[in-house]
Amino acid sequence: xxxxxxxxxxxxxxxxxxxxxxxxxxxxxxxxxxxxxxxxxxxxxxxxxxxxxxxxxxxxxxxxxxxxxxxxxxxxxxxxxxxxxxxxxxxxxxxxxxxxxxxxxxxxxxxxxxxxxxxxxxxxxxxxxxxxxxxxxxxxxxxxxxxxxxxxxxxxxxxxxxxxxxxxxxxxxxxxxxxxxxxxxxxxxxxxxxxxxxxxxxxxxxxxxxxxxxxxxxxxxxxxxxxxxxxxxxxxxxxxxxxxxxxxxxxxxxxxxxxxxxxxxxxxxxxxxxxxxxxxxxxxxxxxxxxxxxxxxxxxxxxxxxxxxxxxxxxxxxxxxxxxxxxxxxxxxxxxx
Amino acid sequence: xxxxxxxxxxxxxxxxxxxxxxxxxxxxxxxxxxxxxxxxxxxxxxxxxxxxxxxxxxxxxxxxxxxxxxxxxxxxxxxxxxxxxxxxxxxxxxxxxxxxxxxxxxxxxxxxxxxxxxxxxxxxxxxxxxxxxxxxxxxxxxxxxxxxxxxxxxxxxxxxxxxxxxxxxxxxxxxxxxxxxxxxxxxxxxxxxxxxxxxxxxxxxxxxxxxxxxxxxxxxxxxxxxxxxxxxxxxxxxxxxxxxxxxxxxxxxxxxxxxxxxxxxxxxxxxxxxxxxxxxxxxxxxxxxxxxxxxxxxxxxxxxxxxxxxxxxxxxxxxxxxxxxxxxxxxxxxxxxxxxxxxxxxxxxxxxxxxxxxxxxxxxxxxxxxxxxxxxxxxxxxxxxxxxxxxxxxxxxxxxxxxxxxxxxxxxxxxxxxxxxxxxxxxxxxxxxxxxxxxxxxxxxxxxxxxxxxxxxxxxxxxxxxxxxxxxxxxxxxxxxxxxxxxxxxxxxxxxxxxxxxxxxxxxxxxxxxxxxxxxxxxxxxxxxxxx
Numbered sequence: 016x017x018x019x020x021x022x023x024x025x026x027x028x029x030x031x032x033x034x035x036x037x038x039x040x041x042x043x044x045x046x047x048x049x050x051x052x053x054x055x056x057x058x059x060x061x062x063x064x065x066x067x068x069x070x071x072x073x074x075x076x077x078x079x080x081x082x083x084x085x086x087x088x089x090x091x092x093x094x095x096x097x098x099x100x101x102x103x104x105x106x107x108x109x110x111x112x113x114x115x116x117x118x119x120x121x122x123x124x125x126x127x128x129x130x131x132x133x134x135x136x137x138x139x140x141x142x143x144x145x146x147x148x149x150x151x152x153x154x155x156x157x158x159x160x161x162x163x164x165x166x167x168x169x170x171x172x173x174x175x176x177x178x179x180x181x182x183x184x185x186x187x188x189x190x191x192x193x194x195x196x197x198x199x200x201x202x203x204x205x206x207x208x209x210x211x212x213x214x215x216x217x218x219x220x221x222x223x224x225x226x227x228x229x230x231x232x233x234x235x236x237x238x239x240x241x242x243x244x245x246x247x248x249x250x251x252x253x254x255x256x257x258x259x260x261x262x263x264x265x266x267x268x269x270x271x272x273x274x275x276x277x278x279x280x281x282x283x284x285x286x287x288x289x290x291x292x293x294x295x296x297x298x299x300x301x302x303x304x305x306x307x308x309x310x311x312x313x314x315x316x317x318x319x320x321x322x323x324x325x326x327x328x329x330x331x332x333x334x335x336x337x338x339x340x341x342x343x344x345x346x347x348x349x350x351x352x
Numbered sequence: 353x354x355x356x357x358x359x360x361x362x363x364x365x366x367x368x369x370x371x372x373x374x375x376x377x378x379x380x381x382x383x384x385x386x387x388x389x390x391x392x393x394x395x396x397x398x399x400x401x402x403x404x405x406x407x408x409x410x411x412x413x414x415x416x417x418x419x420x421x422x423x424x425x426x427x428x429x430x431x432x433x434x435x436x437x438x439x440x441x442x443x444x445x446x447x448x449x450x451x452x453x454x455x456x457x458x459x460x461x462x463x464x465x466x467x468x469x470x471x472x473x474x475x476x477x478x479x480x481x482x483x484x485x486x487x488x489x490x491x492x493x494x495x496x497x498x499x500x501x502x503x504x505x506x507x508x509x510x511x512x513x514x515x516x517x518x519x520x521x522x523x524x525x526x527x528x529x530x531x532x533x534x535x536x537x538x539x540x541x542x543x544x545x546x547x548x549x550x551x552x553x554x555x556x557x558x559x560x561x562x563x564x565x566x567x568x569x570x571x572x573x574x575x576x577x578x579x580x581x582x583x584x585x586x587x588x589x590x591x592x593x594x595x596x597x598x599x600x601x602x603x604x605x606x607x608x609x610x611x612x613x614x615x616x617x618x619x620x621x622x623x624x625x626x627x628x629x630x631x632x633x634x635x636x637x638x639x640x641x642x643x644x645x646x647x648x649x650x651x652x653x654x655x656x657x658x659x660x661x662x663x664x665x666x667x668x669x670x671x672x673x674x675x676x677x678x679x680x681x682x683x684x685x686x687x688x689x690x691x692x693x694x695x696x697x698x699x700x701x702x703x704x705x706x707x708x709x710x711x712x713x714x715x716x717x718x719x720x721x722x723x724x725x726x727x728x729x730x731x732x733x734x735x736x737x738x739x740x741x742x743x744x745x746x747x748x749x750x751x752x753x754x755x756x757x758x759x760x761x762x763x764x765x766x767x768x769x770x771x772x773x774x775x776x777x778x779x780x781x782x783x784x785x786x787x788x789x790x791x792x793x794x795x796x797x798x799x800x801x802x803x804x805x806x807x808x809x810x811x812x813x814x815x816x817x818x819x820x821x822x823x824x825x826x827x828x829x830x831x832x833x834x835x836x837x838x839x840x841x842x843x844x845x846x847x848x849x850x851x852x853x854x855x856x857x858x859x860x861x862x863x864x865x866x867x868x869x870x871x872x873x874x875x876x877x878x879x880x881x882x883x884x
Contacts, residue, residue, distance in 0.1 A: 020487070064437075071430040074646075077682055077753075079515045079523060081781040084755030086708045086719050089726060090762070096781070097755040099708075111519070117444075118519040122777055124447045124807070126362055131453065131810040133777040139444060143519070210443040212365040213463050215489040218441050284480050289520055292438035297431050298521035303755060306712035310686045314428055318647055319394070320654040321553050323662055326633050329554075330563050337564035339590050339632055342662070 018205065021219035025227050028277055032270035039262075045269045046260035050253060053276035060283020065291045076310035079298040081120075099304045108300055112293060115144055139203065146196035149189040152176060153232075156187070160250035182237060190233055197226050221287060224278045231271040241265045353841065354379060354799050360806050365458035370471065370491050372500040376404040379799030382506055382792060385546035390539065392550045393648070397539025403502060408495065414538045415493055419476055421534045426477065431526045436473045438520050439463060445514040445524075450784050451507055454803030462514035462524040465504050469531055472497065502540050505531035507800060509789035510643070510675075511748035516781050528790075533645040541644065545791035548640040552652050557602035557636035566632040569605040573614055577622075580615075580873070582865030585622045587630060590663065594629035595700060597660045600671030601638040601829035610832045612871040613672055613850030616859075620721065620852065623861050624701050624729065628669070634659035637676040638829060642683075643791035650687040653679055656714075657688050667697035668714040672850050674747030674828030675789065677716060681754045685712040702727040716750075718759040718827060721855060725766045731860035736867070736876050737768035740823045742854070743815050744773070745808065745835070746783035747828035757781075760827055760851045767858035772819040778811035788834035801834065802841050809842035816843055825849050 035041030082093025094103045095110065110116040123136040156173055159165040177185030201222050204210050235241040245263035252259040282288070294300065302308075327334060327342055334341055387398035399409050411417065426433045445462040447453060452460040459465065467489075474481035475490030484490070491497070510525035535541065548558035555562055561569070567589060574585045588594060600617070603610040621628055634655045641648035660668050670680055685691065694713040697706040704723045706715050724730050744764055750756040757780050765771050778784050787804030788797075815821040824835060824846050832848055839846040857870045869875055 068430060068434055071426075071433050072428060073430045074428060075683055075686055077431065077523070077526070079512055079521055079752055080755035081516050081752070082755060083757045084708070086706075086756070086759065087704070087723055087726070090722075090758045093755070111521075115519055117517055117521065118442075120517055120782075121444050124453055124777070126360060126453075129360070129810075130814075131807050133775065139442060143442070207443065208364045209446050209458065209461065210441070212369065212458055213441045213443060213446075213461065213467065215441065216487050217489055284478070286438060286440045289438040289440055292434055293520045295430065295434060296438075296521040297434075298515055298523045298526075304708075305681050305685065306709040306714065307707060309690055309711045312686050315687065318651045318654070320651050320658075323633050323655070323658060326556060333562055333564040334632070337567040337632075339563055339567060340592070 017214060017216040018219050021216050021223050024220060025223040025274070028273055029227060029231075029270050032273035033266045036264070036266045036269035039260075042262075042264060042269065043260045045273050046249060046264060047253075047258040049276045050272060051258075053280040057279040057282055061288070061291065064283050064288050065295075068292065068295045072313045073297045073301070074312040074314060076301050076305050077297055078301045078303045080303050084303060098302050099307075100302055104300060104302050108294065111299055115140055115147075117299075118143060138199070142196050142199045142203070145192050146200060149193040149196065152189040153187075153193060156189070157250075160247055161254040163251055184236065186237070190229070190236075194226075194229050194233065197222065197229060201226065217285060220281075221278075221285060224274060224281070228271060228274045228278065231267055231274060235265070235267040235271060239265065239267050241268050354802065358799065358802055358806075360454055360803065361456065363456040369459060369464055369467070370486070372468075372491075372494065372496040374500050374503040376499075376503065378796075380507075380797065381503060381800070382542035382544050382794050382797045385541040385543040389543065389546040389550040390541070393546070393553060395539070395541070395546075396537060399539065403499070408499065408540065410495065410498065410538050410540075414495075414498070417537050418493060418498070418534050421537045422473065422477070425530050425533070426473075429526070429530065431523065432530050434520075435466065435522045435527055436470050436477075439466060439470065439522055441467075442519065444517050444519065445522075448514045448517050449508075449524075450511070450513070450787055450807045451509075451800070451804045454787070454806040455800070459500075459504055460507060462518075462522075465508055465524055466522065466527045468497070468501060468504055469527060469534075498535070498538070498540065501531055502535055505535065506542055506792060507804075509748070509785045509787065509792060509804065511785035511789060512752040513748070513782065513784065516752060529642075529646070532643065536645055542791065542794075544794040544797075545640050545643045548791075549644055549648060549652065552636050552640065555635075556631075556633045556655060558638060558640060559602045559606050561602060561606060561635065563632040566605070566635050570630065573605065573611065573618060577615055577618060580869060580871065581619065581861055581867065583622065583861055583863055585618055587618060588628070589630050589632055591629035592663050593665075594663065595627040595666050596629075597634065597663060597665040597668045598628050598630055598671070599634055599637040599656055599668060601673040601676055602636045603638075603829040603833060604671055607829070607833055609836070609848055609853070609872075610829055610850065612853040612856070613832070615871045616850065616852030616854070616856030617671060617717065619856045619859050619861060620724075620730075623859060624724065627700065629663060629665070631659045631663065637670050637680065638673050639676060639679045640791055642675055642679055649679060649683060653684055654688050656680075656684065657691055660691070660713075661693045666695040667709075668694070669697075669717060669720060670714055671717050672827040672829070672852060674749040674830060676829070677756070678749035678753040680712070680714055684714070699723055701729050716756060716759070718756060718763060718851060721852070722759040722762045725763060732767055732855075732858045733860055734767050734769050734858050736857045736870065737854055738770075739876075740768055740854070741770045741772065741819055741821045742768050742823045742825055743771070743812065743821045744779070744851075745786070745812075745824055745826040745831060746779055746781075747826060747831060748783060748785050748789060750827060751781055751783050755781075756827075760825075763851050763855060764825060767854045770819075772815050772821055774811040774815050778807065784808040784811065786828075786831045786834050786838060788838075789830050793830055793834045798837070802838060805834070805838040806842060808835075809838050812839065812846055813843045816846055821846065823847050823849055825851055825854065827851055 082096035085092035085099040245261040390398035471491035480488040481490035515523035551560035
């Protein structure tokens with residue numbers, strides 16, 4: 016049901032975009048009011064969430080250590096998977112963010128008769144990495160619509176991305192990879208009984224929104240061939256805060272814009288915040304130097320303990336009979352031993 | 353033992369996980385904490401109750417207490433807030449949990465264990481959850497949810513294996529710890545955790561051993577060592593002015609096979625002439641407070657530094673124990689430090705400065721011993737362990753909460769001739785829990801322990817069949833207590849020993865008589881010339 020509801024929600028958005036775009040008022044609303052509102056919600060919400068995490072204390076230094084600690088000089092320490100310095104943490108976090116290091120460890124444990132067998136399982140890692148990197152490339156490519164003159168690196172990126180020149184206009188490899196990766200991630204969520212079991216409405220919603228954005232983008236570029244001049248006019252207008260909604264803007268562009276706006280506005284309320292959250296994760300971004308550098312808990316408070324004096328008072332006679340030195344009577348002396 | 357052989361088989365999940373009903377059947381849960389223990393510790397809602405009762409006698413305002421408790425912890429722990437919010441439910445953690453592998457219960461997937469509490473978080477603490485409820489993944493907090501939390505947060509051993517694989521480092525141990533804290537607020541705790549805690553608070557150790565009993569145990573061990581080695585050994589207790597305070601888990605002097613590890617420590621200390629003392633007050637390095645709440649952990653841990661200061665030692669040495677080292681390594685200095693009355697640890701034999709412990713001033717016995725061996729300060733005869741084919745089980749906490757991987761291996765390879773590793777997905781940072789950690793090692797919970805321990809046992813079985821392994825070594829008191837039953841059930845013919853027991857076997861001591869038996873009093877297989 017979660018799948019169906021989220022699909023319906025996204026299709027409704029598509030319908031709104033397609034229908035409302037037909038009138039001038041609707042077009043102006045979707046092309047101008049909605050994007051600005053979504054951007055404002057995104058920025059405010061994103062910052063709020065990040066700052067709230069950043070301002071929440073990390074009372075204890077609790078890195079998950081995934082390799083040998085730094086201890087004796089002749090034992091080789093695993094300086095990235097179990098970092099003991101800031102540089103090590105930087106390396107660990109870079110690998111985590113850029114290459115999904117932890118996900119790369121993924122394996123599969125399955126029972127074969129009475130034996131637990133482990134096998135490689137890198138598909139999730141590959142799918143996730145392909146999705147995130149192609150999305151980043153596509154976002155950067157969009158700069159050609161938002162900035163004039165177009166920066167050189169964007170043009171270079173565009174050339175590399177369209178290297179194969181299979182279609183007219185050039186087919187971007189990133190478009191194909193993004194669609195393939197999203198389709199795999201959705202397929203995996205639906206097919207794997209365990210992942211389907213844990214999936215919420217919001218998990219499908221994010222996927223369908225992204226798929227809707229990708230499909231509408233591909234449609235407008237390769238198939239419906241949206242009028243690029245009006246798209247650029249519109250995008251530059253948005254970027255320079257002189258918004259216009261040219262009548263030539265086709266429905267598919269408006270659908271694309273509406274879905275992107277919906278995703279942006281939804282972003283701060285969703286699990287998509289993992290983008291910022293991963294950087295703040297205390298099991299990853301702290302050095303395992305616990306015993307060499309004291310970590311301070313800002314809210315550390317005194318607790319009720321059982322002191323030595325209380326202990327000695329309760330067991331005084333037994334301590335004495337056992338010949339263990341007492342604080343009260345034998346102060347300064349060493350034990351009979 | 354369960355009446356019929358447990359079936360470990362994957363079963364596809366069914367139903368809707370948001371239904372909180374659980375079945376407390378015999379063998380898969382721990383009994384409630386006795387009221388006397390709660391009263392002694394000053395914990396809320398002491399009463400007679402059991403998990404299988406319909407009425408858990410929660411306080412009237414239990415819901416407000418839980419929600420306030422969550423609110424408070426969301427403000428205090430970034431880990432908790434972050435881990436409530438960033439999971440994408442990718443499922444990479446699912447088959448990483450030993451309890452899930454052994455039970456096929458989908459709520460034992462780390463992601464769902466966390467969702468049990470996340471769903472309540474979303475319903476009461478997020479805008480979308482308050483407005484859209486179930487559609488936004490929210491779930492009402494009901495008494496059944498409390499029972500479900502109790503069932504599943506006491507079916508997690510806080511081993512952190514899932515957090516190794518999580519792309520965001522979400523650590524179920526953090527979530528379980530907070531979950532148990534919340535349950536503690538309304539008096540839902542287990543006796544296997546709180547009785548040791550109450551004992552430890554009063555007598556200094558989990559087993560409730562009083563000072564004279566402590567002395568008797570240590571003296572008995574010294575006497576036994578004299579019989580085995582022919583060397584008279586004095587073990588100082590509460591001696592002021594010693595250089596080093598040695599702290600160990602209480603099972604080492606009161607449990608088997610832990611006891612043979614104690615013999616190993618004492619032989620080592622005698623041979624190198626260490627200026628040390630034990631303490632009958634700090635007679636426990638382990639800390640079941642960790643399995644109850646952060647506050648309780650701090651209350652129990654305080655005695656380590658207090659006693660070191662009272663006795664005027666220079667630094668502290670710690671014995672073989674898993675969760676004890678999680679506390680000592682990741683919490684002690686923050687909670688009860690700074691230990692500015694101690695000195696940076698220096699090995700009196702090799703003069704090695706333990707820079708890695710310069711703030712906490714506490715060194716792991718494996719670091720200490722590995723350094724001695726590396727500098728050639730110990731005479732060892734590994735052939736004394738020749739009847740043993742040895743493998744090593746990394747404890748969850750020393751591997752994933754510390755990274756102590758090579759030190760024990762270096763010792764083992766120096767003291768025995770046949771050492772074999774288990775498969776790589778089951779050791780080091782990927783090690784599987786014994787299934788009984790975090791206070792779940794009680795016999796009423798045996799079925800779940802055997803299920804949770806299955807992946808570990810399976811890996812041991814593999815090296816037993818491949819290499820004839822007959823000894824599983826470890827550096828954790830809970831392992832030593834619970835792995836024997838696990839091995840008997842799933843593997844057979846594999847004994848458990850501490851690393852320092854094997855060291856004791858192999859250690860050539862100055863003086864004394866020819867050794868004819870190992871520390872367990874069993875004959876050494878090969879006759880060795882005594883180099884004494």
